[in-house]
Amino acid sequence: MSTPVLKVKDYTIEFWVDGTWYPAAIDMNFELQAGKTLAIVGESGSGKSTTALGVMSLLASNARTYGSVQVKGVEMVGTSAGHLQKYRGKEVAYIFQEPMTALNPVYTIGAQIIETLRTHFDLGPKEARTRAIELISMVDIPNPEQSVDKYPHQLSGGQRQRAMIAQALACDPALLIADEPTTALDVTVQAEILDLMRDLRSKLNSAILLITHDMGVVADMADEILVMKDGRTVEHGSADQIFNNPQHPYTKELLAAVPVLGTSPKRSLSYSESAKPAPVLNLEDVTIEYPKRGRVPAFTAVKNLSLQIYPGEIVGLVGESGSGKTTVGRASIGLLPIKSGKLEVVGHDISHASQKDLQKIRRHTGIVFQDPASSLNPRLPIGESIGEPIFLAGLAKGADLARKVEDLLDQVELPRSYRNRYPHELSGGQRQRVGIARALALTPDLMIADEPTSALDVSVQARFLELFQDLQQKLQFACLFISHDLAVVDILSHRVAVMQNGELVEQGDRDLILKNPQMAYTQRLIAAVPVPNPAEQEKRRVARLASK
Amino acid sequence: MSIFKRKRSVEVVSGDIANREVEGLSQGQIVRRRFIRHRGAMISLIVLVAVILFVFSALDFQLFFIKYHGWWKYSFTDQPEIRTQGCPGGLGGCPTLSLNPFGAFGLGDHPFGQDDIGRDYFALVMRGAQRSILVMFIIGIVGGIVGTVIGAISGFYRGWTDSILMRFTDFIITIPSVIIGSVIGYHFGNLGVTFLALYLGLFAWTGLSRLVRGEFLSLREREFVDAAKVAGATNRRIIFKHILPNAVGVIIVSVTLIMSGAILLETALSYLGFGVVAPDVSLGLLISQYQDSFSSRPWLFWYPGIFIILIALTVNFIGDGLRDAFDPRQRRRISRKERSAERKVANA
Numbered sequence: 001m002s003t004p005v006l007k008v009k010d011y012t013i014e015f016w017v018d019g020t021w022y023p024a025a026i027d028m029n030f031e032l033q034a035g036k037t038l039a040i041v042g043e044s045g046s047g048k049s050t051t052a053l054g055v056m057s058l059l060a061s062n063a064r065t066y067g068s069v070q071v072k073g074v075e076m077v078g079t080s081a082g083h084l085q086k087y088r089g090k091e092v093a094y095i096f097q098e099p100m101t102a103l104n105p106v107y108t109i110g111a112q113i114i115e116t117l118r119t120h121f122d123l124g125p126k127e128a129r130t131r132a133i134e135l136i137s138m139v140d141i142p143n144p145e146q147s148v149d150k151y152p153h154q155l156s157g158g159q160r161q162r163a164m165i166a167q168a169l170a171c172d173p174a175l176l177i178a179d180e181p182t183t184a185l186d187v188t189v190q191a192e193i194l195d196l197m198r199d200l201r202s203k204l205n206s207a208i209l210l211i212t213h214d215m216g217v218v219a220d221m222a223d224e225i226l227v228m229k230d231g232r233t234v235e236h237g238s239a240d241q242i243f244n245n246p247q248h249p250y251t252k253e254l255l256a257a258v259p260v261l262g263t264s265p266k267r268s269l270s271y272s273e274s275a276k277p278a279p280v281l282n283l284e285d286v287t288i289e290y291p292k293r294g295r296v297p298a299f300t301a302v303k304n305l306s307l308q309i310y311p312g313e314i315v316g317l318v319g320e321s322g323s324g325k326t327t328v329g330r331a332s333i334g335l336l337p338i339k340s341g342k343l344e345v346v347g348h349d350i351s352h353a354s355q356k357d358l359q360k361i362r363r364h365t366g367i368v369f370q371d372p373a374s375s376l377n378p379r380l381p382i383g384e385s386i387g388e389p390i391f392l393a394g395l396a397k398g399a400d401l402a403r404k405v406e407d408l409l410d411q412v413e414l415p416r417s418y419r420n421r422y423p424h425e426l427s428g429g430q431r432q433r434v435g436i437a438r439a440l441a442l443t444p445d446l447m448i449a450d451e452p453t454s455a456l457d458v459s460v461q462a463r464f465l466e467l468f469q470d471l472q473q474k475l476q477f478a479c480l481f482i483s484h485d486l487a488v489v490d491i492l493s494h495r496v497a498v499m500q501n502g503e504l505v506e507q508g509d510r511d512l513i514l515k516n517p518q519m520a521y522t523q524r525l526i527a528a529v530p531v532p533n534p535a536e537q538e539k540r541r542v543a544r545l546a547s548k
Numbered sequence: 549m550s551i552f553k554r555k556r557s558v559e560v561v562s563g564d565i566a567n568r569e570v571e572g573l574s575q576g577q578i579v580r581r582r583f584i585r586h587r588g589a590m591i592s593l594i595v596l597v598a599v600i601l602f603v604f605s606a607l608d609f610q611l612f613f614i615k616y617h618g619w620w621k622y623s624f625t626d627q628p629e630i631r632t633q634g635c636p637g638g639l640g641g642c643p644t645l646s647l648n649p650f651g652a653f654g655l656g657d658h659p660f661g662q663d664d665i666g667r668d669y670f671a672l673v674m675r676g677a678q679r680s681i682l683v684m685f686i687i688g689i690v691g692g693i694v695g696t697v698i699g700a701i702s703g704f705y706r707g708w709t710d711s712i713l714m715r716f717t718d719f720i721i722t723i724p725s726v727i728i729g730s731v732i733g734y735h736f737g738n739l740g741v742t743f744l745a746l747y748l749g750l751f752a753w754t755g756l757s758r759l760v761r762g763e764f765l766s767l768r769e770r771e772f773v774d775a776a777k778v779a780g781a782t783n784r785r786i787i788f789k790h791i792l793p794n795a796v797g798v799i800i801v802s803v804t805l806i807m808s809g810a811i812l813l814e815t816a817l818s819y820l821g822f823g824v825v826a827p828d829v830s831l832g833l834l835i836s837q838y839q840d841s842f843s844s845r846p847w848l849f850w851y852p853g854i855f856i857i858l859i860a861l862t863v864n865f866i867g868d869g870l871r872d873a874f875d876p877r878q879r880r881r882i883s884r885k886e887r888s889a890e891r892k893v894a895n896a
Contacts, residue, residue: 335774359780367778375771379793385772389779438775 003073005174005207006032006055011067011077013047013054021064024050026231028067032224034174035201037208039222039239041215041254043457044428047231048211052177055209056088072174090120093168097180099160103152109136109163110148116170135166139196157321158189165196172204179211186320186484191528191544194220213457215258216530219243219537227251239534257462258532259487266511267494269312270476278347279308280446280478281332286341288324288331301327303502304341311445314472314479316489316510318525319499325482326370328499329448332480333365334358346445363393366439366477370451372431376423382434383409383419389441408437413467429460433467440471447479453488465491486529490514498522579797582873589869592862599858600681606674622668624675624829630666631658643669643847660851663838669851672829677855679830680811683745684859687810690749692803695756700795702757703764704787714761721754726820729813733822741824745814752810756802763795797874804867808860815856831856 011028014021025047032038040048053059055069057076069076071091076084096102104112113132117123123131129148137144139162141155152160161181168176178197182190194217201208210221218225218239225242227235227250235248246252271277288302302324309315317325330336331343334350343351346364353361366389369375376385387405390396396404406416412433423431432452439447449468453461465488472479483489489496489510496514497507498521506519517523527544531537584590607618622628635642644656660669698717702710732747767773768791776790817823818832826833831852838848 330774333778335777362778362780365778367775369771369775371771375775377772377776377790377794380790385775388776388781392780392785435775438779441779 002033004031004070005034005072006030006209007068007070007073008051008055009068009070011051011054011065011069013050013059013063013065015060016062016064023231024063025054025228028233030224030226030233030236032175032207032209034207035205036223037201037210037221038224038226039210039212039218040226040228041212041218042228042234043213043254043459045230046228048228049179051228052094052179052209052211055177056092056094057084058094086120089116089173090171091173092175092177093171093173095161095164095168095176095178095181098184099157099164100152102164103160103167105152108149108151109155109166110150113148113163113167113170116167120171131170132166135170136163138169138200139163139166141166157185158192161185161189161193162196165193165200169200169204173206175207175209176201177209177211180213181210182217183212183214187486187528187530188320188524190217191530194530195541195545197221214530215255215458215532216537219532219534220530220541222534227254243532243534254459255532257459259458259462259465259485259491260531261487261490261526261529262515264491267314267492269310269494277311279310279344280346281307281309281480282342282344283307283328283332284342284344286328286331286343287339288327288336289339300339301502302331305499305502305504307497307504307507309446309478309480311478312472312476313495314481314493316493316496317480317482317499318484318486318489318496319505320525321484322501323499324502325484325499326450327502329367329450329480329482332446333367333448334362363389363442364445365448366442366444366446367448368432368435368439368450368452371455372428372435373423373455375435376431378423381420381422382426385423386434386438386441389438393442395442404441408441411440411471412437427460429456429464432456432464436468436471440475440477443475444477447477448482449479450482451484453483453485461488468492486514486526498525579873583869586869586872588865589872592865592869595858596862596866599677599855599862603674603677603681603855607671607678609678620668620671620674622671624667624671625827626668626671627666628658628662628668630662642845661845661847663848669848672834673831673851673855676829676831676834676852677859679741679824679828680814680832680856681859683741683748683814683830684807684811684863686742686745687749687752687813688803688807690746691752691756691806691810692799694750695753695802695806696760696792696799698753699757699760700764700787700792703761704768704783704791706765710761713757717754717757720751723751725751725813726816729817730820730822733817738825741828741830744823745810748810748813752806752813756799756806759798759802760795763798764791767791767794797870801867801871801874804863804870808863808867811856811860811863 008028008030011025012023013025014023016022028051030038040051042048050059054063054065055071055076057065059065065077067077071087074087076087103109107115110129110132113135114125114128117128117131118125133144133148136147141147141159141162147155147159152163155163161184165181176197181197182193185193197208198221200206208221210218212218222239225235225237225239226233227242227248229250235242235246235251237247242251243255246255284306286302286305287300290299290301292298305328307315307328317328319325327336331338332345334345334353338351341351342349345361348357348361350358350361376382383402383405386408387396387401390404391401402419405419409416409418414430414433414437418426418430418434423434426434432455435452439449452468453464456464469492481489481492493510495508496510498505498513498517498519500521505521506513506517513522514526517526527540527547531540605618606620608623609616609618631642631644643659643661645659658668658670660673662669663672698713702713728751729748733744736743736747773786773790776786781790814823814830815832815835818830819836821836824830824833834852835849838845841848
């Protein structure tokens with residue numbers, strides 16, 4: 001066997017925090033051959049990104065490492081910065097999660113690719129530019145001649161990620177380290193980026209170290225899989241073996257937690273289709289516009305949208321980013337004014353309601369926000385955040401309020417003692433539970449859930465969805481569930497609505513939409529969802545590429 | 549020390565290691581811990597408190613009906629006889645303070661010397677430092693309150709409220725503070741140092757209000773503000789209960805900067821003759837009165853100067869420490885000393 005591109009042996013990374021060394025990755029052992037993909041999977045905080053950064057010693061200054069990392073047989077641990085510099089970018093290139101922050105906003109993408117090229121090769125500015133254009137066309141960014149002079153903000157999310165890949169590929173690296181390369185992207189764009197990476201791997205014969213928490217992406221890309229938990233390797237094997245015959249209970253648990261499209265049972269309502277009660281949320285022909293600000297023209301985010309939600313019903317609203325999903329959610333609760341049409345919540349028209357009326361109507365509603373880190377006031381203990389709606393509605397005070405808060409914490413299965421904790425002390429999943437407890441504080445008739453699971457790990461997400469279903473079963477609130485994840489919507493909703501560019505493309509019964517979509521856009525959306533099964537995913541990929 | 553023990557820990561770490569440092573602490577506790585670790589700021593805080601206690605306890609003062617008797621024998625208005633004994637070049641009133649441990653170590657009768665008419669210069673400097681510190685705190689508090697309110701309102705309401713308030717701020721910024729100070733000093737200097745400081749404070753808030761406005765603009769877009777709105781919170785509650793506590797870092801830091809600027813402003817104004825007026829004294833006034841004596845009797849220059857530097861420097865350092873403590877992005881790095889101590893244990 002030839003020398004592996006990457007050989008990691010007994011590699012341990014520890015961080016010095018507050019007077020103690022905490023291990024982030026313990027005794028890592030793996031090898032990676034040219035042209036192969038190794039995926040490291042695990043939950044956030046399991047040490048997968050740390051390991052990836054450790055390969056090229058890109059760790060924070062409070063880290064120390066043991067063991068050995070060899071790139072093409074050359075030792076990297078404990079070598080000088082100059083030595084590492086020769087390998088960074090040239091032999092080992094990185095693709096990061098968030099292209100907007102990984103690309104420098106004040107330079108054109110061309111300039112950034114040229115910089116990489118001229119650091120490692122003896123190239124003149126003209127030749128470097130020619131090569132940059134070549135690279136940009138290789139990653140399929142349209143109009144490479146013009147795109148080379150574009151700034152990151154002028155490109156879409158997918159194009160930015162392509163530009164990052166172009167920069168990473170500038171020196172034909174032997175090893176490409178992709179740290180959650182598609183997490184920030186829509187499913188359709190994700191599928192394209194994965195196609196591109198697979199394509200380039202076969203063209204350049206690079207090895208890819210893929211870091212991700214998405215089992216669908218892993219199934220799509222990986223030859224070998226390494227499962228990590230709390231800094232340790234839990235299981236290591238071929239993709240086929242891990243997916244079809246997992247040995248370790250944690251791997252099994254992880255795979256079981258991944259929601260799979262079209263496997264959850266149909267959810268039924270307590271009333272028949274013919275005897276529907278009055279809708280809780282009624283949008284008729286609603287148009288929402290962001291007014292013009294200075295020279296920025298007005299932007300119509302939602303056009304002529306009609307949607308009804310009936311008591312006890314969960315409606316999943318799906319679509320790509322920028323399709324206006326969140327705008328609909330925020331308008332439904334009176335956080336955004338609507339330009340025309342009719343918007344009724346629990347029988348009250350809120351399109352022309354005064355602040356006072358709005359506050360009354362809001363007692364029937366609750367909202368769970370997307371980002372649990374930002375939706376809780378960092379300076380308030382969570383008990384106060386949860387109790388605020390009750391306090392402001394004048395329903396309870398003092399000891400009475402404390403009791404209600406404890407009840408709510410019980411409902412979302414958090415210990416009562418958490419009442420006095422601050423948001424930063426909780427994990428993402430716990431914070432999102434607090435968000436739900438707050439939304440449930442006034443026992444609402446209508447709940448708006450804006451991507452509540454997008455910031456959570458799969459296993460946390462699975463628990464969260466279970467809890468959410470239980471609560472909905474018990475309290476029977478109607479819910480507008482906004483998500484880009486079709487599998488999650490599949491589990492929860494009775495009905496599904498699909499949005500594209502501010503317009504409702506399709507809506508109807510869950511099974512009707514997800515199993516037999518009529519519109520091309522919905523079909524594309526569903527085809528792009530990766531399935532956590534390598535064989536199945538292969539079939540779907542072939543089908544998708546054939547239909548192009 | 550146990551914390552330096554190398555720990556090949558077997559314990560399983562769950563969750564984010566980066567958050568380990570702040571586990572189980574409130575925001576206030578985190579800030580306090582970080583501040584205490586900032587050595588320069590802690591030393592400065594101790595020095596500043598010591599200077600304040602020293603300066604205010606030295607002389608007699610009367611607060612309403614409480615009379616306090618200072619530990620120093622002269623007051624700043626006493627005029628004892630000018631001492632000429634032992635002074636170089638036949639000059640009168642040289643300092644008797646001697647720090648030479650082998651010679652005549654001790655304070656003597658007039659440690660900082662005497663001025664032209666025999667007043668004890670130590671008492672004068674103490675009185676001057678008192679005035680300066682008083683001015684510093686009043687300007688800091690007044691400027692802090694005005695700046696926070698204006699910044700908060702324009703950042704939260706945006707639109708035309710913001711435009712009017714910010715153009716007003718621009719207008720205040722365009723007037724040099726020394727000129728405003730001179731005019732105020734000229735008209736109100738005789739009302740006493742407290743009024744002077746109050747009026748100066750009304751012009752010292754511009755930078756702070758800009759910063760607070762920026763902070764409010766970004767905080768009001770955070771989801772917890774929406775959550776509060778949905779919960780039925782009024783604008784006032786959102787501003788004071790939800791946003792302001794999150795902006796307190798910015799406010800405290802820039803108030804310390806206003807304070808260190810204030811002490812220099814007061815000094816400059818008094819030096820120009822528009823600040824504190826005789827018979828009261830301030831550090832700037834002392835320097836200005838004796839600027840002619842710089843070459844012949846330099847101590848009349850040094851001692852007030854040392855106090856100005858001491859106060860301005862410590863306040864600045866404290867501000868710097870607070871800024872670091874409030875900055876959530878700043879992680880404590882492992883220091884060289886700790887690294888080497890750790891290595892020693894590892895090798896042993």
